[in-house]
Amino acid sequence: MYSQFQQHLQRELAEIQQAGLFKNERIIVSPQNAAIKVDGGGEVINFCANNYLGLSDNSELIAAAKSALDNRGYGMSSVRFICGTQDLHKKLEAAIARFFGTEDTILYAACFDANGGVFEPLLTEEDAIISDVLNHASIIDGVRLCKAQRYRYANADMADLEQQLQIAQAQRFRLIVTDGVFSMDGNVAPLDKIFALAEKYNAMVMVDESHSAGVVGQTGHGVTERYNLRGKIEIITGTLGKAFGGAIGGFTTGKKEIIDLLRQRSRPYLFSNSIPPLVAAAGIKAFELLENSNSLQDKLHENTEFFIKQMKYAGFDIKPTESAICAVMLYDAALSQTFAARLINEGIYVTGFYYPVVPKGQARIRVQISAAHKREHLEKCVAAFVKVGKELGVI
Numbered sequence: 557m558y559s560q561f562q563q564h565l566q567r568e569l570a571e572i573q574q575a576g577l578f579k580n581e582r583i584i585v586s587p588q589n590a591a592i593k594v595d596g597g598g599e600v601i602n603f604c605a606n607n608y609l610g611l612s613d614n615s616e617l618i619a620a621a622k623s624a625l626d627n628r629g630y631g632m633s634s635v636r637f638i639c640g641t642q643d644l645h646k647k648l649e650a651a652i653a654r655f656f657g658t659e660d661t662i663l664y665a666a667c668f669d670a671n672g673g674v675f676e677p678l679l680t681e682e683d684a685i686i687s688d689v690l691n692h693a694s695i696i697d698g699v700r701l702c703k704a705q706r707y708r709y710a711n712a713d714m715a716d717l718e719q720q721l722q723i724a725q726a727q728r729f730r731l732i733v734t735d736g737v738f739s740m741d742g743n744v745a746p747l748d749k750i751f752a753l754a755e756k757y758n759a760m761v762m763v764d765e766s767h768s769a770g771v772v773g774q775t776g777h778g779v780t781e782r783y784n785l786r787g788k789i790e791i792i793t794g795t796l797g798k799a800f801g802g803a804i805g806g807f808t809t810g811k812k813e814i815i816d817l818l819r820q821r822s823r824p825y826l827f828s829n830s831i832p833p834l835v836a837a838a839g840i841k842a843f844e845l846l847e848n849s850n851s852l853q854d855k856l857h858e859n860t861e862f863f864i865k866q867m868k869y870a871g872f873d874i875k876p877t878e879s880a881i882c883a884v885m886l887y888d889a890a891l892s893q894t895f896a897a898r899l900i901n902e903g904i905y906v907t908g909f910y911y912p913v914v915p916k917g918q919a920r921i922r923v924q925i926s927a928a929h930k931r932e933h934l935e936k937c938v939a940a941f942v943k944v945g946k947e948l949g950v951i
């Protein structure tokens with residue numbers, strides 16, 4: 557049997573190669589940081605990690621993790637409700653709820669699991685989920701696992717959302733679902749308008765703050781801060797794998813009864829291992845740092861503003877962004893790959909994206925800014941963009 561299947565797989569892999577869509581992984585041999593060492597010895601400045609607050613290699617998080625490793629051991633070997641809950645898990649859940657101004661939090665192994673396990677326990681075929689077309693893959697998969705009626709609206713298109721809400725009046729309960737920041741453009745969901753439509757059409761709102769928490773809003777508390785909606789959104793999901801240290805772990809935070817029911821019925825919570833104590837301890841430390849000081853968020857905002865201003869001044873076409881994601885538009889797929897390859901030769905590590913990851917004719921290089929970037933890193937990045945941009949006739 558396998559030899560036939562093997563040939564089938566080999567053909568599929570060859571097709572991916574021929575379409576130019578094969579994903580190769582670059583090997584890093586240093587901690588994740590603003591400057592990283594890659595296999596082969598080179599050092600590059602990293603502009604493609606989700607390390608928004610520079611916490612991935614933070615010494616206080618590492619110390620907290622080491623201490624938990626010594627005092628609480630390595631793994632939990634259990635799901636939460638059997639014997640997998642330490643005080644550290646409860647403390648982290650409380651810290652996340654404080655950060656977002658919500659009532660309670662439930663932890664998962666990843667935000668992929670949080671989104672996979674949030675819809676099915678809460679909604680039935682009598683209900684409706686109204687989802688932005690550009691929502692993250694994990695939201696799409698989570699919605700698929702739920703029997704609720706599905707509606708989709710064009711990205712951040714409020715007229716379309718309103719139309720879908722009108723049709724969805726046929727159902728019992730309605731839940732609008734959106735990413736906080738969309739990862740390819742860096743645009744922030746218009747949560748103020750979404751919330752107003754939810755009020756008008758008697759719906760609830762869920763926002764995935766994975767790319768926005770720690771980043772968006774005056775003090776980086778996410779899109780609910782940006783739109784003055786703290787405590788008003790029923791469901792927030794997010795990750796510990798981006799701004800908050802970048803290790804592993806996800807969460808759903810929001811209304812108490814929602815979290816209570818998820819603890820009883822959410823399958824990725826009930827049937828999957830607890831996060832390790834060292835990850836919980838480092839997570840608690842991350843939220844403690846952010847509670848005590850706003851310096852990392854301020855630094856990130858300053859870096860992002862500086863970079864975008866310099867790039868626009870140099871003549872690059874940048875998508876409007878309110879996040880730390882900066883899409884440098886090149887429009888041509890081949891050009892995006894050549895451009896990214898030349899940048900790595902200049903010591904700048906970025907990724908070029910093209911169809912089907914972004915719409916046809918919308919190829920780009922995505923730059924992700926971090927609080928860990930020093931001014932000289934940003935200046936070097938802009939200078940490399942200008943050099944390659946001139947060579948390739950982009951500016």
Ligand SMILES: *Cc1c(COP(=O)(O)O)cnc(C)c1O
Nearest residue numbers: 666667668692764766795797806
């Ligand atoms: C990264 C991301 C996730 C997945 O988070 P993990 O914790 O890595 O599973 C989910 N949703 C959105 C919007 C994301 O950007």
